[in-house]
Amino acid sequence: MKTGIISYGYYVPQYRIRVADIASVWGKNTLEIERGLGVKEKAVSTAAEDSLTMAYESSSMAMKGQTQPIGALFFGTESPVYAVNPSSTILGELLDIGNNYLAYDTQFACKAATGALISAIALVESKQIKSGLVVASDKAASRPHDALEYTAASGSVSVIVGEKNPILTIEGWESFSSDTPDFWRREGIKYPSHGGRFTGKPSYFKHIAGSVKTVLSKLRYKPTDFTYAVFHMPNGKFPVQVAAQLGFSTEQIKKSLVVSELGNSYTASALMGLVATLEYVKPGEKILFASYGSGAGSDAFVFTATQLIEKKRLMFSKKMSEKKYIDYPTYLKCMRII
Amino acid sequence: MKSHIIGYHTTQFGELWEKSLFDLVEETIDGVLKNTHIELGKIDAIFFGNMLGGILENNLHAGAKIADIFNISIPIFRVEGACASGGMAVHLAQEYIQSGKGKTVLVVGAEKMTDVQPEHITQGLISAASGEEQECGMTFPGLYALMARVYLKKYRYDKSNLAAIAVKNHAHGFLNPTAHFKRKVSIQQVLESSTVADPLGLLDCSPVSDGAASLIVTSDPAFIKKRGGITVLSSQVATDSISLLKRNSLTELKATQIAANKAFSESKIVRKNISLAEVHDCFTIAELFAMEDLGFWKKGEAGKRAINFETLRENNGPLIINTSGGLKASGHPVGATGIKQLGELYLQLTGRAEKRQVKNIKYGLAHNVGGSGGTAVVTILGV
Amino acid sequence: MISPVKVWRRQKTIRDLLGKEGVIITWTKIFTPPPQFKHIAPYVIVYVKLENGQNICAQLVDCFDSISTYEGKRVVVTLRKLRESVSDDVIPYTIACKLL
Numbered sequence: 001m002k003t004g005i006i007s008y009g010y011y012v013p014q015y016r017i018r019v020a021d022i023a024s025v026w027g028k029n030t031l032e033i034e035r036g037l038g039v040k041e042k043a044v045s046t047a048a049e050d051s052l053t054m055a056y057e058s059s060s061m062a063m064k065g066q067t068q069p070i071g072a073l074f075f076g077t078e079s080p081v082y083a084v085n086p087s088s089t090i091l092g093e094l095l096d097i098g099n100n101y102l103a104y105d106t107q108f109a110c111k112a113a114t115g116a117l118i119s120a121i122a123l124v125e126s127k128q129i130k131s132g133l134v135v136a137s138d139k140a141a142s143r144p145h146d147a148l149e150y151t152a153a154s155g156s157v158s159v160i161v162g163e164k165n166p167i168l169t170i171e172g173w174e175s176f177s178s179d180t181p182d183f184w185r186r187e188g189i190k191y192p193s194h195g196g197r198f199t200g201k202p203s204y205f206k207h208i209a210g211s212v213k214t215v216l217s218k219l220r221y222k223p224t225d226f227t228y229a230v231f232h233m234p235n236g237k238f239p240v241q242v243a244a245q246l247g248f249s250t251e252q253i254k255k256s257l258v259v260s261e262l263g264n265s266y267t268a269s270a271l272m273g274l275v276a277t278l279e280y281v282k283p284g285e286k287i288l289f290a291s292y293g294s295g296a297g298s299d300a301f302v303f304t305a306t307q308l309i310e311k312k313r314l315m316f317s318k319k320m321s322e323k324k325y326i327d328y329p330t331y332l333k334c335m336r337i338i
Numbered sequence: 339m340k341s342h343i344i345g346y347h348t349t350q351f352g353e354l355w356e357k358s359l360f361d362l363v364e365e366t367i368d369g370v371l372k373n374t375h376i377e378l379g380k381i382d383a384i385f386f387g388n389m390l391g392g393i394l395e396n397n398l399h400a401g402a403k404i405a406d407i408f409n410i411s412i413p414i415f416r417v418e419g420a421c422a423s424g425g426m427a428v429h430l431a432q433e434y435i436q437s438g439k440g441k442t443v444l445v446v447g448a449e450k451m452t453d454v455q456p457e458h459i460t461q462g463l464i465s466a467a468s469g470e471e472q473e474c475g476m477t478f479p480g481l482y483a484l485m486a487r488v489y490l491k492k493y494r495y496d497k498s499n500l501a502a503i504a505v506k507n508h509a510h511g512f513l514n515p516t517a518h519f520k521r522k523v524s525i526q527q528v529l530e531s532s533t534v535a536d537p538l539g540l541l542d543c544s545p546v547s548d549g550a551a552s553l554i555v556t557s558d559p560a561f562i563k564k565r566g567g568i569t570v571l572s573s574q575v576a577t578d579s580i581s582l583l584k585r586n587s588l589t590e591l592k593a594t595q596i597a598a599n600k601a602f603s604e605s606k607i608v609r610k611n612i613s614l615a616e617v618h619d620c621f622t623i624a625e626l627f628a629m630e631d632l633g634f635w636k637k638g639e640a641g642k643r644a645i646n647f648e649t650l651r652e653n654n655g656p657l658i659i660n661t662s663g664g665l666k667a668s669g670h671p672v673g674a675t676g677i678k679q680l681g682e683l684y685l686q687l688t689g690r691a692e693k694r695q696v697k698n699i700k701y702g703l704a705h706n707v708g709g710s711g712g713t714a715v716v717t718i719l720g721v
Numbered sequence: 722m723i724s725p726v727k728v729w730r731r732q733k734t735i736r737d738l739l740g741k742e743g744v745i746i747t748w749t750k751i752f753t754p755p756p757q758f759k760h761i762a763p764y765v766i767v768y769v770k771l772e773n774g775q776n777i778c779a780q781l782v783d784c785f786d787s788i789s790t791y792e793g794k795r796v797v798v799t800l801r802k803l804r805e806s807v808s809d810d811v812i813p814y815t816i817a818c819k820l821l
Contacts, residue, residue: 013781047761048782048801048817056800060740081812090814094736094800324785336760461755473731473815474766474779475751475758475803483749484768484778491792536750582768583776588747 005167010059038236042263045154071129076112111293130205131162138266153263157271159196175211183294344373346681351549351669359450362550382440386675387427387447417544419575420466424676425715448550466709468581479535501528513661518669547669561699572604584705591711594631616679663674676706743771
């Protein structure tokens, strides 16, 4: 039996705010920003939502029909509801998975969940647990008037790793880590800080190249072996550029580029691109998946879809079209800024 | 020997900035003793109706506070049943007398609601609802709004059937010198008032008021002969689930029905005998429920009869409701309301209701409800 | 200060309601909230009869304003954070309803 993803779930809040409606408040040129960032609008969660409530939404979807006991629950976020107190156990309690599980919360900027995914895979593969639930969830905060305001969004994705009846098998993984301070937030400080253009070449591009090139060489794959590729999406430009640099075509990444409509849901960003792709992938097709977390690191995975994907894929694009636009004051109310 | 009400006093109801809760208690106790020419030394016990003293002012142990003010040592009991606190205090007072524990009892109800912001009153009042209801941000207007929506839809009425109650009670309050609001309102004004909890608007809701009222209840034949008391023919209390979630129906209050049936049975008179009543109109919809639950009108009829102003004093019908102005116009200082209702009946039955006087009344009924119907007190008085 | 013990005791009841489906019996929209609910006001509260016969009341979240009558509509129970807690309180998560 091969270890893989046996189930998944996602949650995107219904509210959207257009880049245009943010730019007009600050007297900025909408077209310039849309073109520069490759983003038109982003998803906004309400004032009644946080990373935990969204995690409940995506994980309860993933848990539907699951019978395998959950032996581990890992919660990756960079907007935890407590500075000290596990969200993983609150979620575990709400999902009624009993008490015999390992729980921990992780933080590593936008790759908090994919790092935990690797741990879950290892525990399942070594037969120490039957299945593991990995949750990514963020209600990303950004300082008003900062560039991040156009992209920082909300969302959650949950995946269950197991051996029985996977819909995606995991061929292998690689992680590339270094100390690169491109984006950080100190204790007690409300909004993150970033290094501007330093977040590009020495950060995002270097680490994704690092993990992807290694996993391809280790498993002896070329970019053309893959039907799809998914890269972390801090904006609409970076994933397109890194794909080209690594030899992937725009066709391969097209389905995953949800950022232009949803914004960047941080830990859920790349995983949301994977969810979008799973709506289309056919049995036997391969997906190259690479996350990026500032600070910095990248986790790359090679997935192969199984026959079961036909029955178990989730609708996504239709759900994305069920949205309601809000104005800037409502956005501030949702983000608890007013 | 049945209990008799031989005296009544009320303070002004409204925004009484200069007066604290116990200033109001002191004022009304002094007032009723003066009205009746009875000395405090003749009072065997005091029953005090109050809901929010603990929550808003961190003031409990009211009995000792009253003993402190008046330098007395008699038994003093604080009674709480949300908005039915006043009615319950009177009930317990007459039970105390009936059991022979005392002959003459003073019942006082008071509430101080304007020392804090309205939103804190909203929060304080919802303590009379269940935890589940509180947890989702429910308010009292909200609870009655839920019921109003079902009632209006079921019997095919609209908001004007509710508005008519506010119009009538304001017309009555206009003539009541101690009422919080002494101005008339029109159906249009009520319909146009801002929404508090859909479908209830501001003018569908009784106001936040300060006030205190007191009664002297006795079984002493000498006092009764001297003062010409009004007999308490019956006093009944019934309860129901605190939460709307457990009720069988959202268009009636079972506690009112039970208390009313028991009160009529105990008093040995029938509904037709009642030509005057003070009913609990915390919201306009509540008066419609009251008229049906008390058995005056058939289920579903109240909306129609309300818009025909059948119970407006001016129309001289067989049953007049809320000449005090009801909770809506005379105000709703929670703990005082039940006392005021009986006091209004006492004034009417003894010919002392001045401009609001209804002629030829022999019996009166008071109906006091706690929360969304968790407690109901029905009292029937007779000359 | 919200008691952490009360939040903990309440948890099992919330957990048992999550995911249950029901029908809206009646509703209201609150415009004068208690202080801890101001930040999300105005809000709709629905009175729902669940499939198991139990009645609940909860805020209706994520509904578009254009729906003018809610009665009879099917909902599912989900998780939200409604009551605003003071910054050092335990967070009191509770149930809310979403239209199906």
